[in-house]
Amino acid sequence: MNESIFNEAMKIIQSRRFKAISEQEARSMEIDKKIPEFATINQQLAQTSLKILSAIQSGGNVQEKLETLKQNNLTAQEFSKSLLVENGYPADYLDTHYQCDMCSDTGYYDGHYCDCLRSAIAFVGVARMQRDTQLKLCSFEQFSLKYYEGKTVIDSNGMERDCYKVMKSTLSKCIEYASHFGNTSESMLFVGKAGLGKTHLSLSIAKAVLETGHEVIYDSVINLLAKIEKEHFAKVESDIDTLSLLLNVDLLILDDLGTEFDTPFNVSTVYNIINTRLNHNKPTIISTNLTFPEVKSRYAERITSRLFASYTAVPFYGSDIRLMKKKESI
Ligand SMILES: Nc1ncnc2c1ncn2[C@@H]1O[C@H](COP(=O)(O)OP(=O)(O)O)[C@@H](O)[C@H]1O
Ligand SMILES: [Mg+2]
Ligand SMILES: [Zn+2]
Structure with a gap:
């Protein structure tokens, strides 16, 4: 359990009570x-x-x-x-x-953590996420389409695609998604090679959706699985239940699916997250550097069928922008 996240969350609840x-x-x-x-x-x-x-x-x-x-x-x-x-x-x-009728802003209800305390814990976690990542550096405004200009690629169906056109539509899809985010929003799968802006747009969505007052958790699959695994195998029960936060948060953004080790624990946790959130109509955004065939060969049918049937695939085409930016700066 992360002591300071809990304490910070408890402070939020206590200050609500004090205010009331x-x-x-x-x-x-x-x-x-x-x-x-x-x-x-x-x-x-x-x-x-x-x-x-x-x-x-x-x-x-x-x-x-x-x-x-x-x-x-x-x-x-x-x-x-x-x-x-x-x-x-x-x-x-x-x-x-x-603010909370259940617990009168004490954080405890019926001898357990009240839902308001749980969401405060999630919220503090999200605030940490904002502080700890490059969230501040990523916004839709900082996403430039110039890097995709004049480029074409052959897609998995053998069709020639104009990168600029595809990315223009990807960008507007993301802006539209963030501005209308709600519990009926769809889940999306960002697919494309490294350095094409998947993380940049994920963080831009996270930022915009946070600003509309929804709770968002963004992190890499590797980090989140490591946290969940640590809590799962901890000797003492931890007060923070990352898995239940991930299952319940308004918008979950899982970055870099496919970079984690494919241990039975990881595979079943990924399945649990994808499946549970779909069953509860909770939107999720997953990004991956893997191609469709690679996703298929790496994950079991029960995962890929859910991903392909229920997630909207959002393509990222172009060439590595990290490299292009490096060249620009020389
Ligand atoms: N369209 C863009 N305009 C400006 N910067 C971009 C754009 N796409 C990506 N970047 C920058 O390039 C780097 C790599 O992008 P990133 O989003 O991490 O790629 P991916 O997650 O697809 O591997 C980051 O520093 C990011 O901010
Ligand atoms: Mg990335
Ligand atoms: Zn409460």
Whole structure:
């Protein structure tokens, strides 16, 4: 478990709770000033707990006394609500508005991590991803089509393809995808040789989709599998469950499929991720330097059939831009 990711996530949840409570206090002070009758009601409500205590201590028909107190209390609450409404405030103006109704922004629900804490953990992970990768350097604006100009390649069907045309359409597809991203978005398979911009466009999508408020996880297949494997075989159960984050995040971007070792653990984990996300209609973007025949020969039928049938193939054609940029800079 990455201690600092958990702590950072917990801080987010605690600051939500703190904010909810201090906003409630501010509203309460405002109302005390504007509606003087509230002072009386508040006193009454504050005394309730004292009265309950003395009712229990004094004996007699405790049940009946408690019931009367409860009724008084409810009446006071009703009265305060109607006072609020009369004065033009919403009836729940004095409630504490937690962001998470399940756990009241404590992060724990029913003795377990609440969903809000889990997504905060995922979110912090994503923020790390932003910091740790070249995310800042990659955007659609920095993606130039000039590198594909005047080039043609023969595709796997023996057809001559104009790289510029293909990449122009690939770029607009990615921009369109990011700007309309939602839970009905498709999954995509970026296919093409090294240095053609697959990672660049993946990160540009990640950045744009993050900006629309969705959670995105981007990393190379190798890194993610290593994390999952480490957690899987750890002696103590870890608090971060990378696999479940990958299965649940709004958009998962797996870079460089085919560079991982084909151990049984890796193969079954890759299958699990692809399959589970498809079954739950969660969009995934996978990029690979492998050609279609290479993908086919490397992965079992159960993986390739899902990839080819359910992912939209997005082609990358051209020649290594890393090399072209190097030449430019000399
Ligand atoms: N169309 C482009 N315009 C500008 N820079 C590009 C473009 N495509 C790729 N690059 C740059 O070239 C390098 C290699 O691209 P990358 O996206 O890593 O390729 P791939 O993931 O397909 O191997 C990176 O530094 C990237 O930012
Ligand atoms: Mg790449
Ligand atoms: Zn919660």
